[in-house]
Amino acid sequence: MSRWWKNAVGYQIYPRSFRDANHDGIGDLQGIIEKLPYLQSLGVDFIWLNPVYASPNVDNGYDISDYQDIHPDFGTMADFEELLGKAHAAGIKIIMDLVVNHTSDQHPWFLEAKKGKDNPYRDYYLWADATENKLPNAWQSFFGGSTWTYDDNSGQAYFHVFAPEQPDLNWKNPQVREEIYRMIRWWLDLGIDGFRLDAISHIQKEPWDFRITDNPWAPFMNVAGIEVYMQELKEIFDAYPIMTVGEASGVSSKKAVHWTKEDGYLNMIFELEHNVREGQPGAERLNLLGFKKVLSRWQKDLGANGWNALYVENHDNPRIASILGDESPKSAKAIATMYMLLKGTPFIYQGQEIGMTNFAFESMEQVDAQDSHNLYRLLLDKGSSPEEALRNVTHWTRDHSRTPLQWEGGMFGGFSELLPWMAVNANTTQVNIFDQEKDEQSVLSHYKHLIRLRKAQPVYAEGTFELILKNHPQVFAYLRKSDTKQVLVLTNLSRNPCQIDLPTRIANKKWQLLSTNTTDVPAVAKRLQMQPYDAWVFEEIG
Incomplete structure (x- = not known):
């Protein structure tokens, strides 16, 4: 079966913030359809859509109440089918978010399950005897607080690794799995091109009496037995010419080879380790040595046998131009050069391709993310002042990546004609797609150049990776090599x-320049001086 995704570049769309076509302040499917020509011009091969399913939106669509319907904010199933058809006509594939660790507490299954212990849907979820003051164990959820919520009606508590409104499904129940598999086939038969599997490494849990020693989330991170379910999923996926990528927290780089090898469970997974921070709370930045160590380890360990999903931004993290760059176009280009030429399938998050930056939050009223509000309350309880808590919470909040995409410099950034659901960054007057499309030196033009460069030579998809200058605290440098080509990347x-x-051995070879983000590039030599955020790509000649 075709491994088309090895030579592809993906684009992640957070629909609520991408483009509002019906002028209600919320991005929608028609907005994506409207902007397909833009995505074509960028050169991407597939779109990963964050959830557009029916949902109460407690966690921005990751709490699904109907897996086979579209949230009215985004449109209708007819709109989705129109998007699918027009994207395919434009040569762009569609990857859906698959959220099957949990549902919404408003899903019909859970509404039935809450009716009593004898309800046939009770065992679709995870329940244990409890009292209001004595929960089954002291495990902590990813969003803060207990993994258990007490149900007064039955004298039991239900389990959730995220919010109480996101009860975990019981994957040990074969009926649950069959329902999920039926739904997966329904979407694939509709013609979508694959899935990004959300929180998939959490579907298996340890026994409730499991003793935690260090990692508080160990009882539900890649627990033994998960391989049975992953194999069942793989058998479904293998019947279709699709791409699968997993969000697999707890799967190490060495274990990831088994997950992503030629006959692995998935085609690739996102590593979740590279956000190595340094600095005081409220002022943290990415630690380059730690960042480089993680990315190079994943490159090395997956090597010729596994496959990486490459990214520096997504809907859960701040803007990379702010936490690793200095918010200048030059730094955004340097970061793009560094990661776009690694081995794997690159994902570009909306706005990253123009160097969008973090938002200056002035109050918690501007913050949407539930985990940020939970942390804010926790910091206040621990004695932080409101100003200090606001600074610490908003510096790294997920909402930096969720502000509306900046299409132009006018009112609301060209995202909508009405007040958007989240404020538009004030720098849309300087950082926007309209202006950058006309500028050959823009961040957007640099991304287009890197995509063309990547697709022009097989060395980027097939070649080996070798880290050089391993311990340099400022520079990420590496070689990409195939039998016929060698490329040197210096950033x-x-x-x-x-x-x-x-x-x-590198300095003595002959090199020619392939890519740069500056006008003053020296010839390759034993000793080189690099200015802040210089990024150079050379190809061996002769």
């Missing part, structure tokens, strides 16, 4: 100039 990902000393 200074810091605000300061630096000196690098290349290995003699």
